Amino acid sequence: MRLCAKQTQASLPLLHSPLSSTVTHPQKGHLFSLTSNTTTAFRNLEQAMRAADARMMGVSVLGRRETVILRHPDDCAAVSRDQETYGKANTGWRHLERWLGRGLVAESDVAHHAAVKEVLLPAFKAASVKGFVPLFAEVGEELADLIEGAAAKDPSKAYDVRNACRRATLDVIGKAAFGFNFGALGYAAARLREGRGVEEGGGGAAAGSAGAVTDAQIGDADCDVIGIFDAVLFPAMILLFELPFPQFMIPGIDGYFKGIEKLDAVIAKIIAAKRVGGPAALEGGDILSFMLKAQAAGNDVITDKQIRDELQVFTLAGSDTTAATLSFALYELSRHPEVQEACAAEAAALLGDGPSRGASSAALQSQMPMLTAVINETLRLYPAATEYVRCTTKDVVLGGYAIKAGSFVLPSPYSTQRHPDYWPRPDEWLPERWLPQNAKELAPHADKAWFPFAQGPRACIGRYFSVLELQTILAVLLRRLRFGRVEGYDAVTCENFTLSTVDGALVLPATRAR
Template identity: 25%
Template structure:
């Protein structure tokens, strides 16, 4: 058993990676005060929990309780509500469906990025994390709400989600504290959830009162039925919308927030990325047809996902007694899975703490021996694999290519950047960016 609480409280994601490395990927029990979860990081063991024996390891228990007030019963739970929500939503996040709206998303990305011209003219610095969230919210609004939510109200959701993410982490990291005891973050979390409800609930009520045949998520939900064959009620639709909004936007916004400090520290990667975008896209706007040729861009994003997966903590509770890697797991025990830790195991990743997009070069894994399927799982795995993965694969390169095709960015916040106390893995420090127009400064690369 590893006494882990002091290190865990200092920087939880880094602490889990350290514990995993010291245990050589074996199952280890952590002593977090009165709470003693098992840390599961070896790819074989991760696969056992999230795929081959997934029904025995459920998303429930003390770690998940703080999320219930925010997301309710939908795709981030288990049981009938999860199965029904997944069945309804999955067709709207397939590669085929995303392809049908890709041109419109590209237009929206281009239009939103053009607004940065005003920041350049004013010599204004921007908060990289907030801007990435706003851009994603603007795009995801079309997919989820079909513009039933105006831009002003949509932009109220992102800061509320970030506040909730930062606030509920105290409950996630201290699940043993009773709820009648107020801890830091409780009040801010409840206020943030109310702000989200104040935006989403009126839109849901209006859509339910005047249903249409739209292909956006809210229209589909309004036409759908629950596991009992009855129309979804307002709370079920609200829970599904908030859950999928977070899954669709938060992952991408988080990854793109980490991208700028990484490029700032690795000018060789930044220069090659810039050269590819200039060569493939040229002076015109980025279109979905450019994406297959943005190969290095895709590699950079994959490596960023490896180093800083937004979903860094994936707890499960054992339903029945089991065994993982020779360790007896009793019914009711909590297991902690961490893509952040697994994706930094030296057994599977050479120089795991170094940013090296070449790891994802075509044919690289085959030449070095095929990489274990669960050595890299930034979108989770098994039946609970994130619905937003295909959206990320289109939207993220569109945003990166649109920004770097138009601007040259510089990170103004002094590093090093560390992982923060947030439910999704955002930097502890604000990522402040300054920019110039590419046409005025073709020589500058970050």
């Protein structure tokens, strides 16, 4: 672990002075220490940078590549905006080629990425995604049914809302992006009716390393795509670290490859169903239809392979990220009953007896200020992507520090969004900081120190989609349910590709009297 000590611009040193700190990183540990440290490295790094009041910090991963974590908003913005100097080529994404191919998030060729993004952007604009509100509300109701069903069985039993949220967001992405029902919530509801639990697994790193891929028929009601994800995510995260001999070094790597095969089978099935349906099947407003229509119109960027890759990317990027935000929001709401009641009142006033059909994110924001504040604050304290990675294409000086060509630089939403220089009371979950009357005092630098969706040309394409999804599902849930605190329980964060928890996100749900 090394700290980028402040150096004079004149000397332009390429050295970083050593830091003795408690931060552990996979430099020389054996396999078990490696895996456990990797899942909590983001937390240790944030604390070490804060203790040292460091602008950035360098770590060495297995002694291979210099890796620098950034927590200054200007550095994060500079890296995010300049693709020529801070590219995606050579970053760990290429190790996930078998899975994500050259889909948007993994593509390193700037021109190809820009061409694909230009085609897809219209489908993700705020005006386009508002058409999905009825779908978000429908899935929100199904999620509420599942949670309510579990609570009815045993009202005193702590409920892991995280896995339920993962199921909901997977169903949303299936229906909205592909016009396909993964049936993830239906699978859990059926198991609950049979008296068999599916939510006990936790869904964190431990579940990921278990490597269980179901043999269920893909795309049918008894298929558990969440189970496939559990097998894929953890080895995928470790693959990003460029370990030598991954086939021997990474626990669960067989489950990773089998899982990708299964996901590929699901995706082939989804695309085939669309093509068989002819032009009528392309009128559903989903993103796959959008791509197939672009292809039929002669757009040569959208090849069959590109469509397959994007579907893999959307399944990944569009589900666990939003699920993490949703479940952390419910967890924090369970600990802040007064905020929860304010949100429930907003939801009741807005939704009345039915979902707000066709509302835009901006409209919901003005009508649900507290609920929107809850989402912003949850994304601040628990950004699903704690860091994102770029690779320097030449020697650079960033924020006064010299960094060698070929180094990884990681803008860190997690560390920047907890930085005491930019956030008063940084570790407190305080949704009210986002209300206009408090912003000056409690969120004075939000415009530059809050970027959970990244920034610049590689910023998240799904931002409006996911915020609208979160607003709608949270409103539907809070109108029907109250989430109580589980005494003595504090969620422990870890990383399982996206921000996760070691032990789920436990709450005590109860039906609200209406």
